[in-house]
Amino acid sequence: MWPRLVAVFAACVLSMVPGAWVGGAAAGDGARVAFAIGDPRIAESSGLAASVRHPGVLWTHNDSGDTARLFALGPDGRVLAAVALAGVDARDWEAVAAGRDDAGRPALFVGDIGDNLGSQRSVSVYRVTEPAVLRDATVPARRYRLRYADGPHNAEALLVDPRSNRLYVASKQDEGGGLYQAPARLRSDQVNVLRRIAAVPPTVTDGAFAPDGRTFVLRTYLDAHVYTAQGKPLDTVGLPLQRQGESITYSRDGRDVLVGSEGLRSEIWRIRLPDEARPRTPQRSPVRPGEVAPRDATPPPWRTAGLVAAAVAAGAALLAGALLLRRRA
Numbered sequence: 001m002w003p004r005l006v007a008v009f010a011a012c013v014l015s016m017v018p019g020a021w022v023g024g025a026a027a028g029d030g031a032r033v034a035f036a037i038g039d040p041r042i043a044e045s046s047g048l049a050a051s052v053r054h055p056g057v058l059w060t061h062n063d064s065g066d067t068a069r070l071f072a073l074g075p076d077g078r079v080l081a082a083v084a085l086a087g088v089d090a091r092d093w094e095a096v097a098a099g100r101d102d103a104g105r106p107a108l109f110v111g112d113i114g115d116n117l118g119s120q121r122s123v124s125v126y127r128v129t130e131p132a133v134l135r136d137a138t139v140p141a142r143r144y145r146l147r148y149a150d151g152p153h154n155a156e157a158l159l160v161d162p163r164s165n166r167l168y169v170a171s172k173q174d175e176g177g178g179l180y181q182a183p184a185r186l187r188s189d190q191v192n193v194l195r196r197i198a199a200v201p202p203t204v205t206d207g208a209f210a211p212d213g214r215t216f217v218l219r220t221y222l223d224a225h226v227y228t229a230q231g232k233p234l235d236t237v238g239l240p241l242q243r244q245g246e247s248i249t250y251s252r253d254g255r256d257v258l259v260g261s262e263g264l265r266s267e268i269w270r271i272r273l274p275d276e277a278r279p280r281t282p283q284r285s286p287v288r289p290g291e292v293a294p295r296d297a298t299p300p301p302w303r304t305a306g307l308v309a310a311a312v313a314a315g316a317a318l319l320a321g322a323l324l325l326r327r328r329a
Contacts, residue, residue, distance in 0.1 A: 030272035035077035095158035111158035157207035
């Protein structure tokens, strides 16, 4: 709850300051609104994944409170299909990522990984084969149960390496979380253990691998942090201020990221990545292909922390002033 209030304070305060910084990408020509989600069924868009089978299509879903279903969004934001997962309850869906099924076909992995109270002994990821035809349907899903080796965590970011089809989860913590690696082969008949391999920035709300698997990105409310597949920081890209920035995915060509927010008629932004956020030459991996090396993935300095602190201070001052005026009235 607190990080979300901080984000709201930041948005409110900065919107009243002429020329205020609203994210490096948002201030230039490399960011634009791709579309707004107009369908009233999507009130809490909490994850994004670019379709592998259908060019220009994005998959999204609601946070908690909805049935277990995915929505296919066209380039204009219209819903092209609503796909329900048979026999599945959506407890706290937070992320969706593109990968492959056992036959090598394009698939979608949905992360029921939210745990605000840190009380869940295990969380779930569901895999469905991406439909070849976009129409409303109910499809079978395979469930994978996951637990953290070091105890429960709240998480909103699920990543799938396109080279190995391996899953990663980034926990969401105010002081900085962890990047957790799933087993190379997930088992549906037992609980799969997630092991921490790297540190991540505070309040990570989503993440994604690039289509070629050479980079991945983790987003917070205000920034997108880009790394090589081995965990080396490449760049930090400012994001547009959104009501509650919850989602991120790469475009299929890997040149842009698309970011979304919760709320009715929420906007999807397309942001062109700078050259610094894309490796110029193929890199030799010190680990097996498809694995992230266990190293610190937290890029200093924390310009986000300073901005949030200023926003909180200004917001607190505004709130105190409003309360004073109310008492005098």
